[in-house]
Amino acid sequence: MVRRALAALATLLVAGCAGLADSGTRSTVGSDGTGPITLAIGRDTTAYLRPLLDRWNQAHPDEPVSLLELPEAADEQRAQMVANLQAHNDVYDVLALDVMWTAEFADAGWIAPLDRSLFPLDKLLKGVADTAIYRDRLWAAPYTSNAGLLYYRSDILKKERLNPPKTWAELREQATRLSAKYHIGGYAGQFLPYEGLTVNFAEAVQSAGGSILSPDARTVTMDLGSARAALDFLVGGVKEGWIPREALTYKEEESRLAFQEGRLLFARNWPHAYGPAAHSKLAGKFSVTRLPGLNGPGSSSLGGYNLAISAFSKRQKSALDFIRYFTGLDNERLVLTEGSFPPVWAELYDDPELIKRFPYLPALKEAIVSARPRPVTADYNQISLLISSAVSGALTLDKPVDDTVADLKQGLGEVIQFGG
Known part of the structure; x- marks a missing residue:
């Protein structure tokens, strides 16, 4: 597995040399190129978008934006974008990038740098703007933020006179x-071997007081104690049955549906799952809080999307104008009210009317501000693949926890050493 990761990493390094060479010298988006543009974004986030896009299109009939829906899973979104950009295709103008892809796409020369003076970065939540900055340049505009939350059946806990859990114990x-008493599953997150599993494991390690890599991704900081505690928490749940075996096949949507349909007592998910649940048979029967930890x-891992401009777009001026409009305060409010996605403007989290409508906002703000960003590296995808594969082997009980943690630490060290 490590050899495959290293080989893929070598390919990325060679292919990325040209992008890295000019990432510090390329000029920002200019004033040329107007006309119809496309917004490429994962389809799990698009249900609320069309009315918002219609507002732009009505005001800019010569520069309409078309929605180009990518696969739901983050890994598949990235793969489709990469294939397009490696071919220097201009079909994408604006790219909705997971915050972890900004460095990789900038390093490879696939996105165009932006003039940071055009964006109100000082009005955003603490730490959010950093996800769009690589090598001291702004490469995208923060569009949504994100932090994992614990969804729980408030009706059942109230009946049992219990507070939501703050610790793993x-x-x-x-x-x-309670899962035995009420005949439903106990807890689930995103445990299929993909980026979601990497996030769930990283959150568990952080919640045990540890970390995996240094912020610059040049050093393995994972100590065996916190990593073992994190993996024991997840693997123990599977062995003991309070994490259903079915959860090992869950991505975000599967875990959302399992909780929303009343099949789970607790679920880890992103805030976008709140809106659909609030309009389902579970309305009034659930709530959210911060993720529990060891003590x-x-x-949480800091998530979200940044909007970037393809370096191969022929309509970069229109793309820039659209991004400035779409990340503005008025539209960010709609991102929350119409899509249930966490906005990036700090003041929206303190708006009394919004808090009345979305009572989870204070908890979400606390979760985002206390969240940790994943390592900023152009090679994050290879690191994520290594982590998710290793953790999946432990969750399926194919490999002991101690061996998994030791081998993972060694594998991460080899990847970092090779990339250094």
């Missing part, structure tokens, strides 16, 4: 006892 006890409230 409390989660384990409640999930074990108290845990820490």
Whole structure:
């Protein structure tokens, strides 16, 4: 597995040399290129978008934006974008990038740098703007933020006179006892081997007081104690049954549906799952809080999307104008009210009217501000593949926890050393 990761990493390094060479000298988006543009974004985020895009199109009939829906899974979105950009195809104008892809796409020369003075970065939530900056240049505009939350059946906990769990021990006890009593699954996250599993494991490590890599991704900082505690928490849940085996096939949508349909007592998911649940048979029967941790409230991975301009777009002026409009305060409010996605403007989290409508906003703001960004590296995809594959082997009980953690640390070290 490590050899395959290293080989893929070598290909990326060679292919990315040209992009890295000019990433510090390329000029920002200019004033040329107007006309119809496309927005490429994962289809799990698009249900609310069309009315918002219609507002732009009505005001800019000569520069309409078309929605280009990519696959739901983040890994598949990235693969489709990469294939298009490697071919220097101009079919994409604006790219909705997972915050972890910004460095990779900038390093490869696939996106155009932006003039940071055009964006109100100081008005955004703490840490959000950093996800769009690579080598001291702005490469995208923050569009949505994200932090994992614990969804729980408030009706059942209220009936049992219990508070939502703040620690793993409390989660384990409640999930074990109440799932048997009410005949539903105990807890699930995103446990299929893909980027979502990497995020769930990273959150568990952080919530045990540890980390995996240094912020610049040049050093393996994962200590065996916190990593073992994190993996024991997840693997123990599978062995003991309070994490259903079915959860090992879950991505975001599967875990959302399982909770929304009443098949789970607890679920880890992103805030976008709140809106659909609030309009389902579960309305009034659930709530959200911060993720639990080893000894108290845990820490989420910082997520979200940044909007970038393809370096091969022929309509970069229109793309830039659209991004400035679409990340503005008025539209960010609609991102929350119409899509249930976390906006990036800090003031929206303190708006009394919005808090009344979205009572989870204070908890979400706390979760985002306390979240940790994943390592900023052009080679993040290879690191994520290595982590998710290793953790999946432990969750399916194919490999002991101790061996998994030791081999993962060694593998990460080899990848980093090779990339250095």
